Amino acid sequence: MKNTFFTLLIALVITMPYQAQQITPKDAFLEKWENSKIYLLGIAEVMPADQYNFKPTERQMSFKEQLLHIKSNMDWLSTTYFSSEEYDRTKKYLPATKEETILLLASSFDKVTERILNTSEEDFLTTAEFFAGEKSKLQILNLLQDHVTHHRGQLIVYLNLKKIEPPSYVGW
Structure with missing residues (x-):
């Protein structure tokens, strides 16, 4: 009985710091979201500006259109489901440059x-x-991340077709 008590006490003392630091779904998402941002921006950076209109096939979006599609989806989902604002689908600004x-x-x-x-x-x-x-x-939240991941994967193929090495994965 004495050994059981001390075993439980030691287990409790060892696990207390981990119990106090439980990660919430929001925390987990925000950490992953920041990594996703860094990774996608890295992919956007390595594609040369003169290749932003590259399409692997005629029926696919260009590299730039993929990036803008990702952006539009983020704007739509976050505005519609996580703000009191109304999402305006007609409001579209088309950037002229890679930097924009x-x-x-x-x-x-x-x-x-x-x-x-x-x-x-x-x-x-x-x-x-x-x-x-x-x-x-x-x-x-999962749809937000999943959509970015889906299109980012396509962009990696675009880079590989252009013989451009994609940046190292960010997300661990």
Whole structure:
């Protein structure tokens, strides 16, 4: 009995720091989101400006169009589900340069971060109407990240087709 008590006491003392530092879904998302931002901006940086209109096939988006598509999706989801603002699909600014495109993309990542920081943990458990059916806001967070990952993977193929080495993965 005495050994069991001391074993439990030692286990409790050892695990207390880890229990106190539990990571919330918001914390986990924000850490991953920052890594995603760094990685995607790195990919956007290594493609030469004169290749931003490159399309692997006629039916695919250009490199720049992929980046702007990612940006638009981030703006739509974060505005619609994590702010009181109304998303305006008609409001589109098309950047003229690589630098402007990267700045817009970085700004969208930062806006998502700001909106998620201002969202309570409880709000992630609420549901919202979504075109693919009702989703929790936690699921919307996953959709935000998943969409970036999906298109970023395509952009890596674009770089490889141009014989440009993609930046090292950021995300661990």
